[in-house]
Amino acid sequence: MDDLPKCSVCQQQFSLKGPAPYLLPCLHPVCETCVTSAAGGVISCSTCWSEVNLTDTSLQKDVVRLKEIFHLTVKHCPTELLCTHEDDGNQSVCWCQDCEELLCEYCQNMHSNFKVTRNHVVQIFTDLEPTISTVPKFCSIHKYDPLYLFDKSCRKLICARCRFEDHADHEVEKVDVAAVTVTKQMEYHKNELSTLQTRHQAYMQSIRQGTEATDKTHHSLNENIRHIFQSLRSQLNQRENELLVDLENHTKETKATQHALVTACEEDKKTCTRVLDYINNVFLFASKSDILGLERYVGEMTRSCLDNAAPQTDYAVPTADFNTNSLSKLKANVSGFGAILTMDMDGESVKDRGTQTDDDFMADVEMKHKMDMEELKTKIDSDEKHIESLTKLTDKLNSEIESLNTRIDEKEAIEKKDAERIDLLLGAARECGVHLLKPGTVDRSLMLKCIPLKYDKDRVNLDCVHINTEGDLVNRESYTRPAGEGGLKKYWGTCSTVPLLMDGCPQYWEVENRVSVDKPLSENWFILEVGVCREEERDLLQWIGLRPHSYCIDVSHCTTHGGICRMIGKEGTRVLCLPDTLPNTAGASRTLHYGVVCDDARKKIVFLDVKEKKVMSMLDNVDCSEPLWPMFGVYNPSLLTVSMRLVEGSDINMTEEKKTMIVKALS
Structure with a gap:
């Protein structure tokens, strides 16, 4: 377990059950204990001596090292890991990647038997390899909403509800897309650091070669000086000793400089290697959401390494030379003869003017x-x-x-x-409730409004029909309340409380009709009617289908087909008859579910059969010059029972299939 990482402040090893590691901006770990007990809110990293003010910086958990600690514990001390599935104290033997649970043998067998977990990826400890977690993280604000979006402005993960609340104006993208971009950036950092590491190695090698060349130069000059001074020994012993000392000092300075360069380069290489190793661990242990949080630290350390990078050229070796110009004259001036000189970049010596x-x-x-x-x-x-x-x-x-x-x-x-x-x-x-008929389009003509229609209870013809306690329109006269002054007198039904708006948006509502036939129908007897008409046409007849400026669907007996049909009426004319609506036999019952779309901008009305999922009829050239009133009629209580429920607003189940039908009909 010596491989376990240590806290860069207290130097204590991390453990699976101990204080959690947090990540410093320098990519060194610090334990939770040191974070919470930091004096003055400042943490000093004992590894690189950088300081972090916790009042200005919020540290995040080091998820990469957490997973590294887990895998090292599994590798070296698996006996410390107990089953977390049932918390039964049994020794765990494997790890479920999908559940992120440790399993004992019993739980492993149960895990593989359940249909829900049968296909989970379960790894035995001996075969456990680092894998990237696919378990979604959930929003800390909205507990059951997954974090699948990345807010580029706030640089944080958000859920769908956060997107439409506090982050509505921000630029966002899916976590997978953002993670791909950051992964490419980290790959770039990795390549940059790998190149820099290679430069460090080449530069250090050139310095070592320079050190060897310096030693060779030292040996050569030493021999040269000794040979020259053999002939002048009687006069030059003193000067020889002085020059040899000068040479030693020069050599020591040169080698000290070279040693300092090697030491500084080794430190830069260590930092580069450490950051590179951490990036490799990121690719092994970090999920996509983890990568997003780590990119800032990794990028800062990469830039720091690049700023302190070694030169791209080889080390220029400073060499020395011994000046022997005017040797004959120097014999007379032994006390000032000779000098140890440093060679310049071109290999030429700096001449001693005192000997020229x-x-x-x-x-x-x-x-x-x-x-x-x-x-x-x-x-x-x-x-x-x-x-x-x-x-x-x-x-x-x-x-x-x-x-x-x-x-x-x-x-x-x-x-x-x-x-x-x-x-x-x-x-x-x-x-009201609005549905976009085409995604990404913000146009009133492509926004379908499920309007909040209501039966006008004050205009119900109580002599023929009434609204029951459940709010449905039924074909029975009211026995509890007499007809009022404002009620309809001729029409067998009622209208809406307000007319349709003329605002350029398609408007939609539905009626759900429960019909039971008590006796067979004949002679065009009506069952129900749904449609629109002008205000002055509402109470002229028992029904509106045969009046000008009216558009409706009615269900009635049809002499042409000899059964019960759906008939579409337009301005007093029958334009379509759809047979086989329901059997014309006593005891027959059925639920008829119809939808109505009124589009004043396109001058169209569409009738849908919601139950059969198809468009029954589409009427063009509808006169929308004046407001139209939705109408609802139910008939013939002696022959059948009809209950009409108005479905409107948010109660409407607006499916994609339904929207597709409406778009096709309005196109």
Whole structure:
């Protein structure tokens, strides 16, 4: 269990049952105990010495290390794991990935016998491999709603209800789509860090080679100095010792610098390796939702590694040389002879002026002047190319800025238009239940309103029909309440409390009719009627089907087919007869469920048979110049029993199949 990660503050090993690990921005773990007991709300990571102020930063649980701890415990100490399915204290032997439960042998057998869990992925401890969890997470606000959306503005997971409450104006996308984008970003971080790690290794190798070259140079110069001073030993012993000490100091400084570079590069490599290993563990243990929360930390550490990256070129080895110019003159000036010099980038030594003649010095000055002029000319050419490149880049940036401003203006215009459409949709939704006939379209002509129609109880013809205690219109006169002044006198039924609105939106309602035939019908006797007419046509006859400016469906006896049919009437004319509505025999009963769509914008009325799931008739060129009133009639109590229930508003079951029928009829 030495492989278990440790808290970067208290250095205590994490365990499956101990304090949970939390993730610091530097990707080091800290235990829950240290988080809750942090002095002054500040945590100092003892590994990289970075500090985190908990008042400014909210730490999240390190889900990757939690799963790593679980798998290490399964690998090294499986006896510590007890069954969590029944909490019976039995030794667990396997893990159910779908239930996220530890199972003992008994529970494993039961698990495989139940139909619900028979196909779950159950892994024996010896075969357990890291897998990504597919168990959905649920919203902390709406407990039973899964978190399947990612809010790009708030950078958090939300459920469907959160989407329409606090996050209605935010840009969101599905977790799977967001996770794919972040996974690609992490793959990019991984590739960048892998490349940087390779550069670290190459740079360290070049430094080691430089160290070897420095040792070789030291040995060569040591031998050279000793050979020269053999001939001058009597005079140069003192100077020889001084130069050897100078050489040793120079070598120590050079090697100390190289050692410091190696040490710094090793530290950068360790950090790079640690971040790279953590990303690999993310791909092993983290779910898609976990990846979304980790991307910020991983991205910051990747940028930190790249900012501290080693140079891409090999290490330039600083070498040394021993100056032997004018050796004959130096024999007379032994006390000032010799110097240990550092070689420049081109391998040329920096000459000691104290050992040069005037001619040598002037030649060096001329050579240096010539080199400086060449370098200056090269720099001028480079600067001119750089200025030209900057000019092109500036032109490109100005063009991109102009294009970006244009796109921003277009986006703002689209957002304004979308806001207007949303206001239109919300306004219609406040009026009544609204269903979009085509997804993604915010247009009044494509919004179906299930209007809140009501029977007008004050206009019921109580001499023929009445509304029972359940709110249904039945074909029996009222024995409890006499007809009032405002009631209908001729029409066998009632109308709605208000006429249909003329607002460009298709309007929809349904009636559910329970019909029982007591005696066979004949001679065009009516059963029921549903339709619309103008206000002045409501009470001129027992029914509206034969009046101008009326549109209806009635169920009655048909002399043409000799049975009970559905008949569609338009402005006093029968335009369609549908036979076999129900048997014309005593004792026959059936429930007839019809829907009505009235579209004043398209000047259409559609009659649906909800039970048979089909359009019965579609009437064109409907006169909508004046408001139309929904009408409801039930007839002939001596021959049959009719109960008509009005289905409206939110009580309507608006299925996709029903919407498809309506769209096709209105097209």
